[in-house]
Amino acid sequence: MNKKLFLYKSIPFRVLLLFNIKNIFHELVFLILNTLLIFSSLVFGIISRFFDTQVSLLVAFNFYILFFISCLLFILILRMVQFFFHNKIEDKTTFITLSNQVSRTKLFLSTWFLMVIVCIFNFLLSFIFINFLNFSLNKFKLNELLLNITLVFLIYGSICSILLVNFIIFLIFVFSLQTTTVICTLLLSLNFLANLPTSFQTANEKDMTIYIEKNSTPIAIKLTDIQDAFSLQKYVNEGKIKYSHLSKWINDKFLEAEYYENNFTTNEQNNRIRLENVWQPLGIIKSNPDLIERKNLKLYTVPSTDSAIDTSIWKAGDTIDIDLQLDYSFVNIDELNRMANEESDLEIKLILEDLFNFANYIKKQFASDLQIEKYNLFSDFIFVNSNSKIINKSKNNVTIPIKKDYLKTIFEFYLKGNYSSGYLTLDPTTARQFVTNDLNFELLFITRILENYFIKYTSHYLNTVNYKLLLNSGDWTKYEESRKKLNLFSYFNVFNGLWTNYTFNSGFSYEDFWFLPSSESKINFAEQKNLFLGYSDFTLKRNEYDKIDQYSYNNYIKPYYYLIALLIFSLITFIFVIYKFQKIDLK
Template sequence: MELINNNTTKEIKHKKKPKKLIKYSRIPFFKLIKFSFKSITKEILFYVLNILVLISSIIIGILLAYAKSGESQVIIFNFYILFFTCCLMFVFILRMIQFFFNKNFEDKTTYIVLTNQVNRVKFFLAQYILVLLIIMVNIIGSFLTINLFYSAFNLLKYDVFILKMTVTYSLYTLLATFLLTNFVIFLIFVFSLQTTTIICTLLLAVSFVANIPMSFVKANEKSYNIQFENNQLFKLNDIYDAYNLNNNVKNGNIKYKYLSKYIYDYFLNSQMTQESFSSKQTILLRTEMWSKLGLIRKEPVIVNESNLELFSKPLRDKTVPETWKSGDKFDIQLTLNETFISNNELETLISKATSENTKNILKDFKNFTNEITAHFNNNVQFEKYDLFYDFLFMESGVDKSFLKKINPGGGEKDKYALKDQDLKTLYEYALIGRNSDGFKFSNADDLVKKQLDFKLMYTARILEQYFIKYSSNYLIMSTNSIKTSSADWDTYQNGRNTIGILSYFNLYSGLWMLYTENLGFYNQDIWFSPNSDSKIYLENQKNMFLGYKEYKLDLNNQNRIKENTTTNYTKSWYYTAILIGISLLGFTVALIRFKKYDFK
């Protein structure tokens, strides 16, 4: 019996003593967050949404790496932020708040915790902060994933604009989700779960149509004609294009910003218009503009070509010797003034430039030359042949620019003084095969396509054509009064006034404007279409579902459009301040309702 008792005693001694329960007089804040986190990790949807965030971030990172241009990257990314903020984060927030502040109430989890003498405010804040932390982790994780995969699939090359875009996206999403979290918490404590779900569904729908009213207004405005006091009519879109480009050039929000500002400002300061652009006085001003950069030679250039075979001669010019006929051989000499320098000379000019601004302008000029040359497959002369004549300064006279017949007959006149029209005819025949009346030679290709191919001159002329339309329009629009009695102007004013009033209540669109205003556009893709004479697409990177700053034309007391009219819009901080105020009010109401909630 004693042996049994001893054995029993030993067994009892060897038994593991139970751990002491840790009792808190006050449950630490971190423990409350940990408790709440463990409870939500039991939800399958929590993992599904996290995985979706990761997968979507990987996909967008890869798409950005393979996008062909910055413009494409902006367009792709703006659709992604719509999906991420308005779909993924929206569902994420709604589900977490329903879980913490609705489901836990029903299964008494919250009641059990609160019976442990936990301060209600403390417990509310623990769950609230956990929701924000989970959102923040997802946003930061998305930011890192996008940049990592973009860099990896872009062969470790990185564009600073991608960083700007993803940073803007992250900061905006943090703000938007904070506001949305407070709003949904407010709804869950004021309305039933079903009502909250319905309101959130409507809010989700509104996020995609918030900018539709402005889109309709702008679509209707395309047909409006605005009349000025000088009786000139302009399409309303042309007015906006002129002022938008002026604003872009002034702020450097355009490709080749140094060159663009130089040309645009010179045109405005010289008061050049499209109507007088090819006048002698304006051509002298334009020549002076390029001469100041050192792009025009000061000394005349003499062009010579031998053994040109005559195909036909002018039929109406009596000064041409009648004995000259098809098949005759000729030498030609052209004395050209103020010709443009070569590409090699441009490189030297850039390296020797002492002014930083001039150097930047010349670099832009060189880069644009390379771009336009590549676009037209090194055949700019053929594509833009009609731009040759404004800068054709040929010295006249039988000793300066002439045709000389080889082996003339006895007593036959062997020289002919060339005129500008003669050069134009032989140039167009050799280049594009135009069969007009004048001198045409069957073997003038080397003369025209090599010696007369002043590549930088074509670059200059293309740039002039790009800007003159917009600078001319801006000059006219800013110096003439609008006829405010016209029907289209009244319709425009009424439409903009109505949308202006609605915009004060369209807070969702205003919040999107905060994002788009800070993101901006990819400026290196804001440029003229190379296949057009003068067309620039300033709004190609806009997303129809996002809100952008839209200004109304503002007139002074003389009914002229104000110079700063592009700033005449409701600022994004107005919407942000109102939303933050509503958000904090909703949070306060929810907290008060939580403190008074009966959990039994």
């Protein structure tokens, strides 16, 4: 024992702390565990540079913190508590000598403080190593997502350290060393199983169907589609989605006008109103655009049942000219970029910037040819002016008015080979410039892609908040009952609740919350979640009108409830062990 301790009549807190540090650093297991903690941080800091996406980085980091906290840190705290409050009491000499020169409270607090500092120091080192290595290896570019989640990890881990230290000290003062070890082993196992009830519930809900009554007709909607629709509302309203300003604009316009998927594009007048309501206020629509003139085209097929076309005059192989005037057309991508740069209204400017960025993203995704990939979206925003005409140069300049259907069949026949007979089509050898240049409205396709992305989700949302649930049909009652049981269990599932505080504050890579480009309308909100961690999942809430409450996405157990409860419990155990330490026989 250090003889300098005897020089003090009352040993200072600082000296006690240094004395404990000297003791613990002679403990081999302590050194090994700390080395592993530091090594794991260095390894993750290095490999963090090589993840292709922010999603993969986030998923990997969440597994890393599970290993860091639930394995290494848990064992480190258990070992430190055993060392100070079992081994050092058992060997008697140290504590007997010290107890004659210092109050037991000061002795306890110095030991407790050291254990907490060791834990927090490990979290701080992890925070520094991971961010510094990622920053250095990433050509000195700061990864904001990594900085955010490691900062939350530092704060959350520090709080967890205090809770665990207090709890394990409490166990070792109440139970034997063997019993404490068994309890800690069980708790370590439960930590990985805490989220299983929620996982089972989520799996069961995938097969559930909810019925609503719409215009006296029952409508079936998959529960997962409703949940995704409400999730989209949550993230759009919070601005936590890619192209957030553009998304907010489209979402709000669709909800305000109450567009529904079943009649979204079936009526030309509805399409015209939607174009004027959603896209024209952004300034990207040109009214009465320039006349499109294309000469010396050849007819490939002629419709036989169209009353506007005299088949005795109009024949395949005739040379024609087209004078096309549209009521509306979209600006091109370069004009959109110029408009975004020059726009003075900040809200519109941010929306236009998002639209420009999305346009470039889509063009990159469909690098082969956007026209070919999304040819089916061409006709919805095509409104042909009555002055448009086809001139038959082979038959004394006989004319017929252009119909939208003519443009559609010409367009699709050239690109996909559809409508090979019985419709008006052009010889592909003469139609190339007309289709790929004159009818290539890139922003038309891009806006229609966006509309298809959102209409499914906003339509499900409107259906469930505007129309009554059929409680005696489908799985709504089953859903309500199972959710009540899960929520009740969650109040006592402290491990899950504790992890929820971390996931709630660390969040997700919101820039990756976006629709899959290969799908018509699919956004995956679950791919960033970790199977073993708890999340603040909302429960759909039925209001007094038997409709789903429009703000159900806010109906979840607030994570800080768990934290407050655990901190109160931890404070009680802390006071208890101080009292217990005062009474314990050290001789």
